Amino acid sequence: MVMLLAFLLLLYYGAGNIHCSRVNYGNITDMLSLLDFKAATNDPTDALRSWNRSVHYCNWTGIICSSFNPGRVAALQLPGKSLSGEITPSLGNLTFLKILDLSSNGFSGQLTPLNQLHELVILDLSTNSFQGIIPDSLTNCSNLKLMDLSRNMLAGPIPTKIGSLYNLIGMDLSKNNLTGVIPPSIGNGTHLQTLVLQENGLGGSIPDMFGKLSDMIGFSVGANSLSGRIPPSVFNLTSLQTLGLYANKLQGELPLDIGATLPEIIVFTLGQNMLQGHIPPSLGNASGLQVIDLSSNNFVGEIPSFGKLLNLEYLNLGHSMLESSESQRWESLYGLTNCSNLFMLSLDNNQLQGAIPDLVGKLSTHLTSLHLSGNNLSGIVPSSLANLTSIIDLDLSNNSLTGTIEGWLGSLKKLQSLDLHGNNFVGFIPPSFGNLSELTILSLAQNEFKGHIPPTLGKLSQLSRLDLSYNNLQGDIRPEISELKQLIALYLSSSRLSGKIPDDLGKCQGLVTIQMDHNNLTGVIPTSLGNLLSLDMLNLSYNDL
Incomplete structure (x- = not known):
């Protein structure tokens, strides 16, 4: 999404490599700001070798200038160039900058104030070593549509003022050391489609107003310390494709009609929480599902049939209290023989009993991982298991198999x-x-x-x-x-x-x-x-x- 939006923005704003004959030589602010950035940057691979006065800065590596505003830098894109050091405040002088991408480098230190970059639309500083807090001044970049600060070492709370970025479409703050609560003000961004906050130290509850973000397609807040119930309105986000709430302390039951209210869902990961009740059979009607992880909860009762999920690739229902008896022959192995793309199946540490159905040999030929350990399974292992020739990881431990x-x-x-x-x-x-x-x-x-x-x-x-x-x-x-x-x-x-x-x-x-x-x-x-x-x-x- 980031690359596509960046390309469309450059077309829309007329940015492109500019011939020197069209450049306004009278404006050297951008050039001096870039040279200051270079001087403070460690560049072991000489990625910035073209950054010298013998080459016009609009033709420097990673620089794209605007056609509408000749001589003004519209994009600074240097992902994965092995650069390091601290980002100089002089980048804030690139006041026509629309795209700033320094991702996958080794930059460190505090995030520099970028409050003068009112035209900034895409900010990608992911996969670096930035520390300190997310500055409030970042919220002055009121035109931001995409912000990715993931995979850094940022700490402290998410600024409440971040809710003033009304134009945000996507925000990724995952894999940092952020603490505090998820600001409800994020819900003010009514255009928000993707919110990724996973793998931080966030606590509190999921704000109710997130359920009003009707354009949301991806919501991932897994691996935090969130508690309380999942707001019912979240399960009514009919455009949602990814819901990642795994590894928190969330409680409550899943709504019975979840398969109807999340018709577009593809990735559904709620494992490692304290959810209870039954797994709704309607989940088997969400035909686009590819990944289901409900492991390590307190679910009880029978495992529903997933025979309609023809795109299912990953199913983890381990470590709960789910049941199945030999008399029901596992309900034709829950219809999973229809899931021809299934590569991972884990039903371990539940209360399954009886013999492993012979139908196990009709599971997907792509199955690489099968976990049935820690149940009450008995009898012999069916010879049909030999049909699963792609198996890499097989765990049948801690049963009563003979x-x-x-x-x-x-x-x-x-x-x-x-x-x-x-x-x-x-x-x-x-x-x-x-x-x-x-x-x-x-x-x-x-x-x-x-x-x-x-x-x-x-x-x-x-x-x-x-x-x-x-x-x-x-x-x-x-x-x-x-x-x-x-x-x-x-x-x-x-x-x-x-x-x-x-x-x-x-x-x-x-x-x-x-x-x-x-x-x-x-x-x-x-x-x-x-x-x-x-x-x-x-x-x-x-x-x-």
Whole structure:
């Protein structure tokens, strides 16, 4: 949006690179202001090398002059040029400036007064290291339409006077250290379409009058300390496409007709709050939804069907008190088999029970993450899970699942993280694990696996965490484990292992944690373990060493 508006503004105001023959040489105020800015700016990549008197300043890098007011700078655009230092107050002399974009640099210090820039329409100082408060004087830039001060280190309250910027279309103050409350006066900007305040330290409640901003398409105030109820009027913003209220302390229930009152909603993230009640079934009628995150709340009852959400890509309903029983077969897995773009599904830490429906194998072929941990699931894992060949992250831990795992495991060759701990899986650890070459995390702890540790685990060259503890294994610790050069944590506690600790385990130089307690290990502790300079935890207790 910023780039499009900037382009349209330049066309509208007649700004463009000006030939010297058309320039009013009598006005040098802008040139001197720019040279003062350059003198105070660190420029390690020589991005401002054209900024010298041998080249007309209207042709300098990042400068666009006005065709309507020859010789006056209309745009200063230097994003991502590795510039640093403090911005000089002399920029305030560029009184015809309409676009100021110094984003993605290393500028620091206080925000310089820009109160003379009455023509300024776009201000983008995002992704720098500015500190201090947002000055009240900024509100004198009464023509501002877009203001982006995100990703800095600004502190203090949002100025109440910011509500006097009646022409604002978009404002982004996210990822700073702002405190205090959200000023209700922001609601005075009746043209406001996008308001992003996430990842600050804001408290208080969401102002009621925000629900009157009928043009609003994006409202994101997540990761603050907001409390109270969400104003009902917010759910009546029929143009809203993004609603981000995650990671706050908001309470109350969602309105039953939310799917009808937010017909344009695309991103709906209200996770990590204290919301309660049922998830409204009408949410499944908001056909444009792509992202739903309602995790870590106190929702109860059945999960509604989302079969109409053909564009759904991300669904996180974890860490609540949602229910589903085997007798209902999870309501055809909530219609999610229709969501062909779904890549992330998390239903973990709820009260789901019964067997995992065989329909899980008909989920999107694009699914990369599936979390069903921390429920009351039982029975065997359906072999159809092998159809999910794009899975990278699979977590079925802390359930009561049984049976063997080799029937579905071998097809999941893209797996990077597999967590099956805290179940009742039986049988041998499949040698086919050696074919899962991208695995970085493998946890099979607290099951009933038996037999030897397969030597093929030594082929998992990317593995950083291996947990086989609390099983019914036998035999020795395979020397192939010493080939896991990326290993950081090795857990083999209470697994009935015997024999010697591999002499070459000290080759795993990244090891931070080794736990082999409560086994039947014998022999001498390898001296090579003394070479593990990063080792923080070594537990070999309750063995015969």
